[in-house]
Amino acid sequence: MANKTAPDSSRRSERSRRAIFDAALALVGEVGYDKLTIEGIASRAGVGKQTIYRWWPSKAAVLLDAFTADADTYRGALPDTGDVAADLKAVLRATVDEFNDPAFQAPYRALAVAGASDEELSRTFVARLLEPGIDVYTDRLRVAREAGELAAGTDVRLGAEMLLSPFSQRWLMRTGELTYAFVDALVDQVLHGLRPRG
Amino acid sequence: MANKTAPDSSRRSERSRRAIFDAALALVGEVGYDKLTIEGIASRAGVGKQTIYRWWPSKAAVLLDAFTADADTYRGALPDTGDVAADLKAVLRATVDEFNDPAFQAPYRALAVAGASDEELSRTFVARLLEPGIDVYTDRLRVAREAGELAAGTDVRLGAEMLLSPFSQRWLMRTGELTYAFVDALVDQVLHGLRPRG
Known part of the structure; x- marks a missing residue:
């Protein structure tokens, strides 16, 4: 029974x-x-x-x-083909599609707006959603650094912010279009600075 | 009379x-x-x-x-001492002080939140405040590129977003502290990628 x-x-x-x-x-x-x-x-x-x-x-x-x-279904699973530029572009292009989809982005915008104005809510929002989102990019850059794709001294957390923040800012404040060309150029310009020299 | x-x-x-x-x-x-x-x-x-x-x-x-x-009193006047890293750090450190001042940041946050949720308002907000803010950084990077401080092919608008967006995101979404150490590291890491090679 x-x-x-x-x-x-x-x-x-x-x-x-x-x-x-x-x-x-x-x-x-x-x-x-x-x-x-x-x-x-x-x-x-x-x-x-x-x-x-x-x-x-x-x-x-x-x-x-x-x-x-929803997020748990992809969390912690940024692709690793051994080519960090290709992997980041693939993920960010998929993210462009998501954030250009009104049904996907509307609830996320509502939560971001509430978090921006309400400090108490934002602590949970950051801990549960934003920080884990930054972490998966930080982790992927760390793997690339260990593989010698990035310079040994690279600050991978800062690198993750340089990738994600221009995207988030364009979306949230509507300061620019979210396109494949934009994320491709962003990945190239950020990684260019992080590659080993010489 | x-x-x-x-x-x-x-x-x-x-x-x-x-x-x-x-x-x-x-x-x-x-x-x-x-x-x-x-x-x-x-x-x-x-x-x-x-x-x-x-x-x-x-x-x-x-x-x-x-x-x-208020903004018009400093607009268009990013310092140019011939050392782009020093100039950007000086301006961003002053901006750290402003955004850590509750009296300064509260009205700006209120407007940013309203802009994020209201697409109509955001068009004016972007055109009157955000875009001119990005432009002064873009202009300063362009001068540095012309002076040979940055590589000839540098996308200076994207470079400005790589400098400003991580700052804005940390502030608006509270994903990190705004400190002198943060903006110094950000300027160094962004410019490192934009310097001429060889």
């Missing part, structure tokens, strides 16, 4: 969890972080709001879990 | 203008862009709201003029 009930209940929970994440991401993109409510998420997901409160203490917690549930 | 009245009236206008700018910058830092109102600015500045409406069509227009009134 326990054997039968547990998987059903677990499948049901997983379905609810996914519905709640989808509802939270869709809603925050539509109404913004300030107007997002647990009630709104529950209604869109077709669950009772007690279901949400049982699992998460706040709308911020729901959203951050929703983002990382 | 006209000679006497005109300067008085012009001085009075200039005093009102300055009071309105100061009130707008202080208020937006306190309440955020969404809750900023023309009435609130007028009340804080000690002027009638008709005075504000006579000169500006919207709160966004007041704010952008308030920012550029």
